[in-house]
Amino acid sequence: MKKTLKTTASLTLVTALFAMVAAACTSGGSSTPTASPDSGAKKAETGSTATPSGFNYTGTGPITDKTGTLKILATNAWTNNVDLKQAPIVQEISKRAGITVNWELLPPSTYQDAISPRLAAGADLPDIIYQLDQDQLMKNIQGGLFKPLNDYIDKYGVNIKKLFEKYPALKASLTTPDGKIYYLPQLAVTKNYMPTFMVNVRWLEKLGLKEPTTLEEFTDMLRKFKNGDPNGNGKQDEIPFSVAPSQLASAFGPVFGLDLANNFYADKDGKVHYSYYEPNYKEYLTYLNGLYKEGLLEADFASVTADQITSKFSQNITGATFNFSWYTSMVYSKLFKDYDPTKPLIKGIAPLKGPHGEQFYIGRNPITGIFGISKNTKDAELAFKFLDYASSDEAKEVYVWGLKGQTYDIVDGKKQFTEKGKDNDFIQKFGINPVNLPIEQSVEATDVLVAPWHAKIDKEMEKYIKAPFPFVYALQAEASTENTVMPDITTYVNEMNIKFITGKESLDKFDSYIKTLKGMGVEDVVKGKQAQYDRYLAASKK
Numbered sequence: 266m267k268k269t270l271k272t273t274a275s276l277t278l279v280t281a282l283f284a285m286v287a288a289a290c291t292s293g294g295s296s297t298p299t300a301s302p303d304s305g306a307k308k309a310e311t312g313s314t315a316t317p318s319g320f321n322y323t324g325t326g327p328i329t330d331k332t333g334t335l336k337i338l339a340t341n342a343w344t345n346n347v348d349l350k351q352a353p354i355v356q357e358i359s360k361r362a363g364i365t366v367n368w369e370l371l372p373p374s375t376y377q378d379a380i381s382p383r384l385a386a387g388a389d390l391p392d393i394i395y396q397l398d399q400d401q402l403m404k405n406i407q408g409g410l411f412k413p414l415n416d417y418i419d420k421y422g423v424n425i426k427k428l429f430e431k432y433p434a435l436k437a438s439l440t441t442p443d444g445k446i447y448y449l450p451q452l453a454v455t456k457n458y459m460p461t462f463m464v465n466v467r468w469l470e471k472l473g474l475k476e477p478t479t480l481e482e483f484t485d486m487l488r489k490f491k492n493g494d495p496n497g498n499g500k501q502d503e504i505p506f507s508v509a510p511s512q513l514a515s516a517f518g519p520v521f522g523l524d525l526a527n528n529f530y531a532d533k534d535g536k537v538h539y540s541y542y543e544p545n546y547k548e549y550l551t552y553l554n555g556l557y558k559e560g561l562l563e564a565d566f567a568s569v570t571a572d573q574i575t576s577k578f579s580q581n582i583t584g585a586t587f588n589f590s591w592y593t594s595m596v597y598s599k600l601f602k603d604y605d606p607t608k609p610l611i612k613g614i615a616p617l618k619g620p621h622g623e624q625f626y627i628g629r630n631p632i633t634g635i636f637g638i639s640k641n642t643k644d645a646e647l648a649f650k651f652l653d654y655a656s657s658d659e660a661k662e663v664y665v666w667g668l669k670g671q672t673y674d675i676v677d678g679k680k681q682f683t684e685k686g687k688d689n690d691f692i693q694k695f696g697i698n699p700v701n702l703p704i705e706q707s708v709e710a711t712d713v714l715v716a717p718w719h720a721k722i723d724k725e726m727e728k729y730i731k732a733p734f735p736f737v738y739a740l741q742a743e744a745s746t747e748n749t750v751m752p753d754i755t756t757y758v759n760e761m762n763i764k765f766i767t768g769k770e771s772l773d774k775f776d777s778y779i780k781t782l783k784g785m786g787v788e789d790v791v792k793g794k795q796a797q798y799d800r801y802l803a804a805s806k807k
Contacts (some may be wrong), residue, residue: 324423325659327363328650333650334365336391338380339636339701341370342628344693352696353671357663362654364647370701373397382464384410390639392648395701399448399635399736402744406447409636413445417649417661424657425449428705432631437804439632448635449652452705455628456730457723458590460515461613463597468495468584479618480520480552487561490584504583505561507574513566514638515627516587517553519731520619521545524627529734529794533803537734537795540615542782547775558767567763575600578611590726591711594719609718616729628730636703664698665707672697680714734794737801743793750786757781 313356320330322790341349349355350368361365369391371379377397383389384405400406418425428450439446462477464486477483488493490505508516517761523540531537540546556562563569577583579600586592590613597611598604618624638648654660666673672686672695685691698704712720739747746792761778 298639319656322421322650323424324653324657326654328654329363329647331361332365333644333647334367335393335651336367336369337369337393337395337701338369338391339393339395340373340376340397341701342693342696342699347693347696349696349699349701352694352699353699354663354667354696356697357668358655358660358702361659361663362651364651366651367391368701384408387640390641392639392642392644393652393780394637394639395451396448396635396637397696399632401736402739402741402748403441404455405637406441410640411447412642412645413447414449414638414649415444415446417646418446419551421646421650422653424469424653428452428656430616433805434732434735434801435631435706435807437801438630439635440738440804441738442800448637449656449703451634451636451700452631453633454706454708454711455631455732456727457708457713459626459628459730460512460588461590461593461626461726462516462587462617463585463590463593463611463613465578465581465584466609471495471497476612476614476678477617478615478622483617484556484561487556487585488559491561493723495584496581502582504563504577507563507577507583508566508587509569509571510567512587513553517549519623519625519627520617521549521552522619522621522623523549524733525549525669526627527733529791531734531798535798537791537793537798539771539787539794541762542779542787542791545621550762551772553766554768554772558768562766565767586746590719590723591715593722594716595714600714606716607718609716609722613719613722613726615726624729625731626726626729627733630733630736632736634700634701636735652703653723656705660702661705661707664702664704665710667692667695667697669697687714735798735801737797739793739797741797744787746789746793750790754782754785754787754790757785780796 322328341347348370351372355368380394380396384394385407387410390410394411396405405411414422432452432455435450435452436446437446439450462483468474468490469476469486472489472495474486474489475482477486487505490503492501494501494503496503501563514525518540522545523543524530525540525546528541529537529539553562557564557566571588574583574586574588575596578586578597583600586597593609593611593613594606598606598609604610616624616626636652638645638652666680666682667686669675671683672692673680673682675681675701698706708723712723715723761770765772765775765778783805
């Protein structure tokens with residue numbers, strides 16, 4: 266089992282479904298950045314003091330024809346034995362850029378806490394700083410810690426402009442209410458290899474069932490899984506559906522037209538809703554309470570872990586779950602010794618059509634982290650051009666595939682990972698998809714790693730993926746309201762969620778629950794979210 270789980274990390278790195286953060290505390294030195302030698306460089310609003318030369322940056326490496334040095338504070342890999350500062354891929358990017366990068370890399374688990382005092386002090390800041398949160402309340406922006414980048418984007422943003430064209434919503438999310446952009450993004454895939462319902466194909470075949478397409482068919486399947494002895498051992502030991510509590514809302518929320526995982530959503534008319542304050546949420550709770558009463562949802566569902574689910578699949582005692590799609594071919598199917606890689610065993614299926622006719626899965630917001638150029642930098646142009654180059658197609662190819670002859674080769678005109686490129690330990694130390702740089706995850710490279718049947722199914726799932734509520738900067742009044750109100754609301758909602766599902770609180774009291782939320786100020790938060798969404802739509806049209 267351990268070996269199987271370890272193998273899955275290759276895909277985890279490529280799609281970065283869980284780890285868009287960093288680790289390993291090291292210091293990159295204290296060299297002072299030199300002036301950028303750009304042609305016709307002007308002292309922009311960012312205060313650059315670059316010295317002009319005949320060099321013209323085109324979006325590819327090198328980014329300068331003179332000696333250049335940058336200090337960058339970021340995260341390292343999640344794996345403790347990996348130091349991205351020493352990783353060949355990271356070193357290759359600075360080499361192609363033609364500069365020296367002094368990295369300071371801190372552990373992911375403590376990163377934001379570690380950099381917060383430095384940001385609060387506003388002193389001893391390197392040229393570039395990575396943030397795990399997105400500074401939604403604009404605390405660091407309003408503190409003057411980061412330079413506005415609009416002029417640099419206009420003049421040098423060759424690759425950033427391409428990203429904005431590729432992801433129209435991206436620019437809108439990064440734009441503050443006054444029209445400025447302070448951060449450049451690190452990006453996740455938004456429609457591919459998303460969490461899905463998944464079922465044991467052999468159990469379906471044993472019971473003569475088809476893949477469920479509606480909520481009713483799914484419920485009927487679970488009942489037959491429980492009572493039909495699909496594992497064929499003569500015992501009623503089957504657990505029809507096993508899911509981690511963190512995935513339960515993502516699984517069934519969309520069936521009832523809700524985005525419970527992200528709390529807020531906008532309907533087709535642009536009206537913002539808090540999912541836990543909607544009539545459909547009562548339908549969601551009623552359904553799950555029914556599953557719980559029938560024993561189709563585990564009695565201890567609130568404490569189920571991912572490892573426990575994997576163990577249940579390995580024992581062939583569970584037939585369905587909801588998880589990130591890569592588990593189907595990279596974990597669960599491989600648990601069976603007679604698994605044939607040419608056809609699915611544990612298979613992802615389309616979202617279930619709910620009582621209101623909606624059928625979708627929730628995708629991801631593209632931004633998973635941000636890079637800002639600090640007020641202390643002496644060469645903002647060089648810093649910007651490095652981030653722009655690090656966002657280029659040239660750089661992305663290195664992030665995803667590594668280096669030719671080491672992690673990949675060209676076979677019949679197509680890139681293929683070498684045996685080393687498929688080895689989890691090797692590629693982690695090599696720096697595949699380095700989380701200390703503005704990477705954009707690659708669907709293409711993921712397709713190569715998963716089973717062909719899985720890649721095919723993933724493409725079929727794209728049409729069902731619905732974008733979540735976008736990231737939008739909050740004005741001070743909106744942020745103040747949310748910070749004051751939402752912690753208590755979230756605690757109350759979570760407590761009542763478990764009580765309603767388990768029957769410890771009757772659903773007859775749902776109206777009282779709604780009344781309590783209203784009294785706690787939930788409508789004031791929704792009002793603020795509506796204003797943010799309206800600004801987002803306006804920015805999207807520019």
